Amino acid sequence: MAGILDSVNQRTQLVGQNRLELLLFRLNGRQRFGINVFKVKEVLQCPRLSNLPQRHPMIRGVANIRGQTISIIDLSKATGGRPIEQTEHSFVIISEYNRSVQGFLVNSVERIINVNWESILPPPKGAGRFNYMTAVTEIDGELVEILDVEKILDEISPASTQVNASIVEQVSHQKVSRHRPVLIADDSSVARRQVQKALEALGLECIVTENGRQALNKLQEMAAQGSIHEQLSLVISDVEMPEMDGYTLTAEIRNHPALKDLHVILHTSLSGVFNKALVEKVGASDFIAKFHPDELATAVNNAL
Incomplete structure (x- = not known):
């Protein structure tokens, strides 16, 4: 785990070569998921979470991380799965999307892989309009799902599309x-x-x-x-x-x-x-x- 944590912020040199590096993780179950390392700021053991009144049901709580209060989203629940039960044994992926920093609660974090964008494919046809996949790829003979994080964040806090x-x-x-x-x-x-x-x-x-x-x-x-x-x-x-x-x-x-x-x-x-x-x-x-x-x-x- 230490190797993953130490390398997350040092692996951006492949951007622009039609290549990327994915941080692999699991939610509940055996299914693997991936997130672009270039969007990851830090990975850490889940800290103590504080509850907020009237918080969105997908937000597990908030944590103070390096002086910043960050919302922690239960990524399993946000994608239609069971909530992650034991936060003390889980991990948080701190990421930056669309000008905001948020944490994604995941069950486990595995390793970083290097892939070509050509091997990253659109989701299968007929996956349904409520799926949260933006792409898929195959690693070690297993399907890895890349989540549509923008869809998840928009469901929690919709962005305005109104132009001045x-x-x-x-x-x-x-x-x-x-x-x-x-x-x-x-x-x-x-x-x-x-x-x-x-x-x-x-x-x-x-x-x-x-x-x-x-x-x-x-x-x-x-x-x-x-x-x-x-x-x-x-x-x-x-x-x-x-x-x-x-x-x-x-x-x-x-x-x-x-x-x-x-x-x-x-x-x-x-x-x-x-x-x-x-x-x-x-x-x-x-x-x-x-x-x-x-x-x-x-x-x-x-x-x-």
């Missing part, structure tokens, strides 16, 4: 009807809905894809039909996606003669760990953290 009226007015003055649709690439159903609602408030149409590979295929298909700039305004892409991540998607766009001048906004839940050198290396036009509708709308307005 003054920004909407700015965009309306530009006669957005002359603008072509915006292509969205994101593996989280919640994130896709958030972005789409914010853009529709600006009067923009959206073409929605679920990962970088799907987005690149769509872009190449459009480019084969004629000028991409007559069909599309810009691309908004998540960074972490199965099959092809957002950095690789951006690099592929820049290397394609017909796509290279597209405006690409990387829109990521990797808040607090912006790799500006990498963003510049792959040629992204902008890089913003999820999810703030006004910031997203402003970035889109600037692009238009």
Whole structure:
């Protein structure tokens, strides 16, 4: 365990190479789950938890960790399973998503694995609309589920998708009807809905894809039909996606003669760990953290 704890914050060098490292853990039962190490701040034995009145049922309690009060989410209960019973024998994964820090209560933490995004696949068809998987992969002959953390957090504390009226007015003055649709690439159903609602408030149409590979295929298909700039305004892409991540998607766009001048906004839940050198290396036009509708709308307005 000590090796995992010591290495969590030192394993970010693979981002941008269509590779990632997953911290494997278990909830109740034998099923393995994974979380991107790049989003993990710390792993620790579950500390003493304090109850809060009228807390959300998925929040087990709060803990004071290094001078910060952090909500601890029972990840098993939040994904429809049984609550984790004995917190004193459990672990907490401290993570940063969408500009907030939270702890995930898990039963056990195993090890860190190095995988290629191409081996991270979308969930099986027919998994149901209430599933919490954003992707799956196979490790040691076993299925590993990668959870849609953005969906879990949105169910506990929904993010507003309302864009400030003054920004909407700015965009309306530009006669957005002359603008072509915006292509969205994101593996989280919640994130896709958030972005789409914010853009529709600006009067923009959206073409929605679920990962970088799907987005690149769509872009190449459009480019084969004629000028991409007559069909599309810009691309908004998540960074972490199965099959092809957002950095690789951006690099592929820049290397394609017909796509290279597209405006690409990387829109990521990797808040607090912006790799500006990498963003510049792959040629992204902008890089913003999820999810703030006004910031997203402003970035889109600037692009238009």
